[in-house]
Amino acid sequence: MMLRLKKWTCCCFTLLCFMLIFLLKTQMRTPATIRTTFQLEKEINYLWKKDDNIILKVKNVEQSAQIVNHTEGYVRSLNREQSLSIRLSDLKNQVENLRKITLQEVKYHNFYDFPGKLDPGEMIYADEKNYFSKVSEINRVKIAHLHRVKSSLSKNYVRTEIYDAAITQQFCHNFMKKFGINKTFEGKFCHIGIEKSLCQRELERRHFNFYDVHPKTIDQQGDRRRFGHQGDGKTRFGHQGDGITSFGHQGDGETSFGYQGDEKTTFGHFYIQVIQMGYIETLGRVTVYDEDTFVTIFPEMCLPETNFESTYKQFYKTEDEVFIISQFGGNNFYHTMVELIPRLSLFMDLLQSHPKIKIHIMDMSFTRDVLGLLGFDSNRIVSGFVKAKIAYLPRGTKCGNSDPLTLQILSDKYLDVLSNKINFNILSNKMDLHHQRKHRNSILLIKRSGTRKFKQHGHIRNTISNIASRNNLNFLEFSDVPQKKILATVAYFNNAFLVIGAHGAGLSNILFSRPGTFIIEVVCQGYIINPCYLDLSRKLGHRYYGITSMNKEKNCFNGELEVNVTELVEAVEFFVQQFILNKSEL
Numbered sequence: 001m002m003l004r005l006k007k008w009t010c011c012c013f014t015l016l017c018f019m020l021i022f023l024l025k026t027q028m029r030t031p032a033t034i035r036t037t038f039q040l041e042k043e044i045n046y047l048w049k050k051d052d053n054i055i056l057k058v059k060n061v062e063q064s065a066q067i068v069n070h071t072e073g074y075v076r077s078l079n080r081e082q083s084l085s086i087r088l089s090d091l092k093n094q095v096e097n098l099r100k101i102t103l104q105e106v107k108y109h110n111f112y113d114f115p116g117k118l119d120p121g122e123m124i125y126a127d128e129k130n131y132f133s134k135v136s137e138i139n140r141v142k143i144a145h146l147h148r149v150k151s152s153l154s155k156n157y158v159r160t161e162i163y164d165a166a167i168t169q170q171f172c173h174n175f176m177k178k179f180g181i182n183k184t185f186e187g188k189f190c191h192i193g194i195e196k197s198l199c200q201r202e203l204e205r206r207h208f209n210f211y212d213v214h215p216k217t218i219d220q221q222g223d224r225r226r227f228g229h230q231g232d233g234k235t236r237f238g239h240q241g242d243g244i245t246s247f248g249h250q251g252d253g254e255t256s257f258g259y260q261g262d263e264k265t266t267f268g269h270f271y272i273q274v275i276q277m278g279y280i281e282t283l284g285r286v287t288v289y290d291e292d293t294f295v296t297i298f299p300e301m302c303l304p305e306t307n308f309e310s311t312y313k314q315f316y317k318t319e320d321e322v323f324i325i326s327q328f329g330g331n332n333f334y335h336t337m338v339e340l341i342p343r344l345s346l347f348m349d350l351l352q353s354h355p356k357i358k359i360h361i362m363d364m365s366f367t368r369d370v371l372g373l374l375g376f377d378s379n380r381i382v383s384g385f386v387k388a389k390i391a392y393l394p395r396g397t398k399c400g401n402s403d404p405l406t407l408q409i410l411s412d413k414y415l416d417v418l419s420n421k422i423n424f425n426i427l428s429n430k431m432d433l434h435h436q437r438k439h440r441n442s443i444l445l446i447k448r449s450g451t452r453k454f455k456q457h458g459h460i461r462n463t464i465s466n467i468a469s470r471n472n473l474n475f476l477e478f479s480d481v482p483q484k485k486i487l488a489t490v491a492y493f494n495n496a497f498l499v500i501g502a503h504g505a506g507l508s509n510i511l512f513s514r515p516g517t518f519i520i521e522v523v524c525q526g527y528i529i530n531p532c533y534l535d536l537s538r539k540l541g542h543r544y545y546g547i548t549s550m551n552k553e554k555n556c557f558n559g560e561l562e563v564n565v566t567e568l569v570e571a572v573e574f575f576v577q578q579f580i581l582n583k584s585e586l
């Protein structure tokens with residue numbers, strides 16, 4: 001009897017111990033399994049309050065994640081197949097961590113007092129294949145990467161409904177002739193016939209500027225380098241001596257770039273460079289003085305110049321922190337809207353959290369208006385030659401080829417801003433509470449005042465106005481003279497379910513349009529055809545139809561567009577009927 005009692009007591013005690021251990025682990029909240037992105041962000045915010053050095057460790061390829069507590073601290077190891085929201089959150093955390101580290105490091109550095117003009121020294125171009133290897137050798141440059149998912153392109157952008165760009169047979173013929181693409185490509189690019197604009201299709205690989213990185217893990221001279229140094233536990237991204245880096249844990253060889261032993265490739269999507277003591281040039285190129293020599297970083301841009309524009313040291317203004325989005329085309333509306341401003345879209349939280357960070361871009365009136373719409377005061381804009389204790393240099397943009405993700409996030413931001421403001425009533429020219437936004441029922445015709453205006457504009461305007469009236473829709477005419485205030489422009493394009501215009505900068509405003517908007521663009525017939533708004537429409541999730549003018553080449557591009565009015569009206573009628581049939585969905 002006593003023996004049974006002892007066994008029973010022992011079992012109860014053992015069970016009680018297990019329950020106590022379980023409760024203690026639960027109370028410590030480590031590890032904690034997260035099932036949704038919202039829960040993940042909530043869990044991270046909770047832990048940040050206890051330890052601002054927390055780093056995430058992802059276990060699952062989709063939404064689930066686990067936060068793991070190593071003895072040295074919280075360590076992150078990212079799975080390349082994880083959800084986009086988690087990858088974006090990781091990029092934000094990387095940049096914030098780099099900022100903290102760099103703020104400490106710049107306290108011990110001064111700008112080099114160069115004589116005369118600044119010497120650009122060695123020039124490193126971002127489109128070089130070994131770009132990251134070269135940049136990794138610069139002690140005053142650190143890089144944060146957004147990782148791409150290779151298994152599915154759709155996991156690298158946020159808008160789920162992407163449509164084919166439909167064009168006419170003549171448009172297709174001109175495009176193939178200009179770019180010299182053989183007929184095997186025609187089936188992939190030329191979706192002939194307006195009905196093709198209703199078909200959903202994932203974005204093609206050509207719309208992205210992905211890159212690969214082979215991490216440099218060991219430096220023979222034992223210096224602290226960009227990717228860290230095995231053995232001494234030192235890294236520019238983490239704490240010295242504890243073997244921890246914000247990219248992983250060196251003890252187990254885990255890193256978001258892959259395993260250090262086999263130097264797995266990183267599949268990059270977007271990156272930003274955090275630079276100490278940078279000399280910023282007018283077009284956004286940055287020079288640093290590192291190890292007794294100058295090095296100049298040339299980001300990707302549209303039509304990059306090979307000559308570095310240097311000036312005397314007395315012309316450099318000094319700022320603490322500067323975020324660079326300036327590049328070629330900063331005085332042009334299209335280039336600014338589609339190539340420059342999207343460069344900050346992934347980092348708006350950073351800029352809003354730290355209002356002392358200046359924004360380097362050409363100071364134009366429309367630039368101030370658009371940045372103001374995003375919540376950035378004009379006093380934050382700097383331009384020209386600037387010295388920055390910390391310069392943030394995001395990836396540049398090639399001609400008309402902004403990343404779909406940056407465009408979509410920026411467009412969503414515009415729409416969010418509009419939904420939180422008192423909207424401009426474009427019909428009565430008065431302010432109104434959200435009325436226009438809730439009832440999107442307008443056809444918008446863009447009227448150009450300069451080159452490429454419609455030769456038959458009056459006839460086109462009257463015909464489309466009658467179509468709108470016949471179907472109980474509103475007709476709007478958007479003219480670039482006089483220039484409208486930014487909020488009015490946003491309201492015009494946000495209210496329209498159909499936008500019609502000739503090839504030109506006014507179509508850049510479809511960034512303000514809601515996803516799924518119908519777009520009709522008339523382009524010049526002949527060799528001078530440019531598909532930049534076709535690509536922009538597809539990336540934003542709009543439904544595009546492109547037609548060509550009746551007149552050719554320079555007579556069109558630098559003059560007036562002679563339109564086949566019957567062809568244009570048929571396209572308008574088609575989209576109007578689609579809108580009426582699917583009004584509840586649009």
